[in-house]
Structure formats: C-alpha cells, structure tokens
Amino acid sequence: MTSNGFFRTALDNLIAGRQREAGRHVSRFLLTMSDDALKEYGYNRDELRKAAAARF
Secondary structure (H helix, E strand, C coil), X not given: CCXXXXXXXXXXXXXXXXXXXXXXHHHHHHCCCCHHHHHHHCCXXXXXXXXXXXXX
C-alpha cells in the first residue's frame, strides 16, 4: 500500500472541490430551464434544487 504525498493529496482535494463547484453551477443553470425541457433531458427540479444548494 502506498500513501499519497502531501501535494498529491492537496491537488486531489482541490480537484474534488472544483468538481463539486462546477456541479452546483450546472444545476443552477438547469434550474432556469422549463419543466418540460428538464423532463426531456431526464432531470428532476427537486433534485436539481438540492444539488444547487449543496455546500459539500
């Protein structure tokens, strides 16, 4: 078993945080779409609201 170094762990955490941030931005954008369009693309407004409001 190998352990990651300090910088690798920091980079992994930075990337994970940016991915969560991007997901929140996408969810907020999708919330501007109509219910019909969301349904067509397979999204649920309630789930998008939760994802857009998530902090972590």
